[in-house]
Amino acid sequence: MEKFFKLKEHGTNVKTEVIAGVTTFFAMAYIIFVNPTYLAAEGTGMDFTAVMVATCLSAAIGTLLTAFIANVPFAQAPGMGLNAFFTYTLCFKMGYTWQQGLTIVLISGILFLVVTVSPLRSKIIAAIPTCLKDAISVGIGLFIAFIGLLNAGIVQCVGVEGGSGYTDMGGITKGTALLALIGLLITGVLIAHKVKAAIFIGIIATTIIGIPMGITTMPESMTMSNIGNIGLTAFHLDFGGVMSLGFLPLVTAVISFFIVDCFDTVGTLLGTAGNAGMLDKDGNLPGGDRALIADAVATCVGACLGTSTVTTFVESSTGIQEGGRTGLASVVTGLLFLLCVLLAPIAGIVPSAATAPALIIVGVYMMMGAAKINWGDFETALPCFLTISMMPFAYSISDGIGFGFISYAVIKICRGKAKEVPVLVYILSVIFIAMYILDAQI
Numbered sequence: 001m002e003k004f005f006k007l008k009e010h011g012t013n014v015k016t017e018v019i020a021g022v023t024t025f026f027a028m029a030y031i032i033f034v035n036p037t038y039l040a041a042e043g044t045g046m047d048f049t050a051v052m053v054a055t056c057l058s059a060a061i062g063t064l065l066t067a068f069i070a071n072v073p074f075a076q077a078p079g080m081g082l083n084a085f086f087t088y089t090l091c092f093k094m095g096y097t098w099q100q101g102l103t104i105v106l107i108s109g110i111l112f113l114v115v116t117v118s119p120l121r122s123k124i125i126a127a128i129p130t131c132l133k134d135a136i137s138v139g140i141g142l143f144i145a146f147i148g149l150l151n152a153g154i155v156q157c158v159g160v161e162g163g164s165g166y167t168d169m170g171g172i173t174k175g176t177a178l179l180a181l182i183g184l185l186i187t188g189v190l191i192a193h194k195v196k197a198a199i200f201i202g203i204i205a206t207t208i209i210g211i212p213m214g215i216t217t218m219p220e221s222m223t224m225s226n227i228g229n230i231g232l233t234a235f236h237l238d239f240g241g242v243m244s245l246g247f248l249p250l251v252t253a254v255i256s257f258f259i260v261d262c263f264d265t266v267g268t269l270l271g272t273a274g275n276a277g278m279l280d281k282d283g284n285l286p287g288g289d290r291a292l293i294a295d296a297v298a299t300c301v302g303a304c305l306g307t308s309t310v311t312t313f314v315e316s317s318t319g320i321q322e323g324g325r326t327g328l329a330s331v332v333t334g335l336l337f338l339l340c341v342l343l344a345p346i347a348g349i350v351p352s353a354a355t356a357p358a359l360i361i362v363g364v365y366m367m368m369g370a371a372k373i374n375w376g377d378f379e380t381a382l383p384c385f386l387t388i389s390m391m392p393f394a395y396s397i398s399d400g401i402g403f404g405f406i407s408y409a410v411i412k413i414c415r416g417k418a419k420e421v422p423v424l425v426y427i428l429s430v431i432f433i434a435m436y437i438l439d440a441q442i
Contacts, residue, residue, distance in 0.1 A: 001328060005071060010325040017073070020324025021332025023200045024075050027315040027355045030151070031077045032056060032340055033348065038083040039308060044091050044098050046306070049229040054306040056341040057230070062298025062310045063334035067327030070290035072278075073320055074269065075333040076298050079311035081396060082260060086308040094249055099238040102303045104250065106237060108257035109299030109309070115262070116292040125266060125284055127424035132404045133283055134369040135384035137271035139391035139400045141366025144314050146392040148359030151352040152180030176353040179210050184357040191361065199322050199358045206354035215351050227341060233306025252438040257309050259435050263398035265295045265312045271397075272317040275366045278325065314397065318358045321365060379415060383408035402432035 007013055036051035055078055062076030090101045115121065128136070149155045153170040154177045170177050187202030195201065210216030242250055269292075273285045280286055295312050302310040319329050340346065370388075375381045387404030391397055406429045412421045 005326040005328045007326060007328065012323055012325045014328065016323040017326060017328035018332050019197050019200050020073060020319035020322040020329040022319075022336065023203065023322045023358065024073070024313075024316050024319030024324070024329065025333045025336040026203055026350045027318040027358055028075060028077055028313045029336075029340075029348075029350065030352060030355070031059070031080070031313075032337075034080070035078045035083050035307060038087050039098070041087050044087055046098050047229055047232040049226050050232040050234075050306055053227055053230040053341055054233055054302065056337050058298060058302035058305055058307050058310045060334045060337035060341070061301050062294060063330050063337060065294035065297055066291055066312070067330035067334060069294045070287035071327040072269075072273075072285065072287045072291050073324035073326060073329035074272075074291060074312050074316040075319070075330055076295060076310050076312050077337070078302060078307045079261070079264060079309055079313075082257065082309040082311065083307075085256065085260075090253055094253070095245060096253075097238065097241065098233075099236045100241045100244070101308075102233075102306065103237045103239055103242050104253045105257055105309050106300055106303035107242070108254045108261065109296055109303055111254065111258050112262055112299060113293070113296035116289070116296045121289045121292050122284075123424055124262070124428075125270065125288055126282070127422040127428070128266075128270065128283075128401075129408060129422075129425070130283055131373055131380045131384055132387055132401075132408060133270050133274055133279075134372045135387040135404060136267045136397075136401065137274045137366050137369035138373075138384075139388040140267060140271035140314055140317070140397060141275070141363040141369070142388060143363075143391040143395075143397065143400075144317060144359045144366075145363025146395075147314075148180075148356040148363065151359070152356035153177040153353075154180060154356075175213075176215055176351065179206060179213055179215050179351070179353040180356045182206065182209060183354055184360060187357045187361055197322060199318055199361065202357055203350060203354045206357065207350050210351050210353060215353055216349065217351075219346070219348060230306065235304055236306065237304070248438070252435075255431075255435055256439060259402075259431065260396070260398045261295070261299060261309050261311050262292075263401045264314075264396075265292060267391075267397040267401050268312045268314045268316070271366065271369075272314065272320055275317070275369060276320045276325075278320075315359065317362045317366070318355075321358075321362050379411050379417075382411060402429075402436075405429045406432055 035055045036048045039051045040046045040048040059077035090096050155167050156170040158168045183206030190198035207216050269288050298310040373384050383404045386407050387400045390403045391400035409429045
């Protein structure tokens with residue numbers, strides 16, 4: 001392991017990497033049950049157990065690919081937001097069948113793979129201005145803290161007429177929210193005392209406290225998942241039917257999946273690694289381009305198995321905060337997902353109230369990047385602010401990057417500094433604008 005993962009070179013050891021891998025797994029294990037809830041919603045026709053097995057397998061394969069191809073401590077799984085887009089926009093609103101939807105996901109994955117194996121893979125990351133890289137890190141911090149607050153019920157989304165909604169304070173004096181606040185204080189005190197593995201210890205302690213509170217529930221049995229059900233979704237692709245609604249809807253769907261997957265991954269890699277000091281002198285992540293390849297391959301594999309787009313999870317930041325620096329942490333996370341193919345109930349033991357404090361605290365750490373931004377220069381301040389704010393407000397990393405790119409390019413042009421903007425930023429800004437216009441036509 002030392003020779004392959006270069007642990008000493010990265011300033012880590014086996015124990016630290018194992019703890020980091022387990023921490024990341026618990027922080028994102030919710031996807032095992034949430035993803036099939038979205039994809040197997042009434043009306044899609046997908047089988048819940050089949051999607052659950054596909055979720056575990058695709059997460060394991062994608063995470064292990066990241067470990068062995070890129071040697072970075074990031075984990076993959078079917079992405080939140082992308083699964084909702086698959087069900088509620090692609091299938092319900094646009095009218096594609098789930099078989100056609102999986103085919104569209106596969107096509108977007110192939111497009112992403114073509115881009116990642118071309119010279120564009122490194123140029124995309126290198127083209128992001130330094131100030132926006134810092135803003136991405138801060139934005140992701142707010143985004144994952146917001147996820148933690150929502151998961152815990154400390155804040156909640158309140159629906160109103162017209163399909164919109166707003167956030168409000170949840171009931172914090174009881175139940176999940178109270179347990180999460182207790183866990184947040186425990187973890188915060190441990191970190192303040194510089195206790196090693198504080199986040200991991202906090203997750204375990206909160207889980208135990210949740211038992212007498214009736215929030216942590218032990219599974220009635222550790223029965224094996226019905227692995228054979230995956231045959232109900234695996235390789236049920238419909239290439240002949242993807243043109244059934246015409247060319248423009250197909251292009252819109254493919255580009256939407258591609259853009260979100262690509263820039264969610266780029267943003268997560270740069271933002272999280274930047275906060276942990278893992279970027280090189282040029283602001284790039286060593287092995288980051290290979291991590292993009294692993295992500296693209298995982299999306300293709302996931303589509304074939306029967307799940308929506310697989311992407312790099314921002315919750316990987318919890319393991320990185322625990323000291324994970326190499327692919328060994330990803331191996332641990334991947335193996336745990338593989339174990340859940342057989343024994344999925346083990347992932348449900350840790351409640352969301354126990355992992356929410358980890359996300360909130362990582363958000364605190366990632367706010368450090370805000371100090372690097374020159375807020376006195378409005379040419380920099382506005383694009384950075386839009387990048388940071390749009391991630392939690394739009395619930396999308398890629399939208400934050402899109403707004404940052406577009407505003408950065410427009411301001412520089414209007415200030416007569418068009419030559420300071422990398423050509424690729426212009427190209428990507430146009431692509432984002434085109435995607436927003438196409439999405440509005442759906």
